[in-house]
Amino acid sequence: MDGTLPPYADLLGITIEPGEGAPVLAMPFRDEVLGRPGFVHCGALAGLLEMAAITALRHALAQESRGDARIKPVNVTVDFMRGGREKYTYAQGKVGRLGTRIANVEAFAWQDDPDRPVAAARMNFLIR
């Protein structure tokens, strides 16, 4: 599913940035992702991070010619480090380990500087 995102990603306004490697997702600041006034909703950040983790895993599976594998999220842990302000938020996943049945994936979200993340997630997936 490289290049295609589910309806929920459309609701968040997420698009995929062109580039090599694990896809970078971009989420514009709009009313649909607003939490308290002037800030991105934590749930929308979590949704973006999950989507980044999933697309990174899909990318890694495709590189191993396992693009038809089905993946199920087992759990997610999200740390919120900074408030997300009224601007684009970007996110990218990084596959830590890709096994035959389990994948461990991290994802980071940032706005201006990738070295100053606004939130980070760790996810475990079951692969079938």
Place this chain on the structure above:
Amino acid sequence: MSAEPTPFDPERFLRHPMGHGGALGLRYGAHGDDWCELVLPFDPRLIGDVDRGVLASGPIIAMLDMATSVAVWMKRGGFVPHATLDLRVDYLRPATAGRAVIGRGECYRITRSIAFVRGIAHDGDPGDPVAHVAGTFMHTGAQ
């Protein structure tokens, strides 16, 4: 604490949710002294797995974030400014396609700065939840 909690009515607060909560279609369910229940009606725009018609996990974590957040305000006796520190969600099973998901958040411990929360999401039977959540909030007005 620098400010007293502001009196807060969750039903009124959630009657017309703005922003992300409004986009998800979140609705008020019920509340008590230290808990709050929200309803996420099924909506095809929230699908994460097109093949199975299953809701994305993002809307569920967003609902649980909001339900546990309101639970903290119930426990503190009113609204205080706070920020989510972390949330962990275990996805026990996929939500049944077409069914509303109910999120129940509980605040089981508060300190001056930190509120500890937990909760579940289910799609009709609280004994057969779709997800468990645990997390913490930081009181941003506390010294």
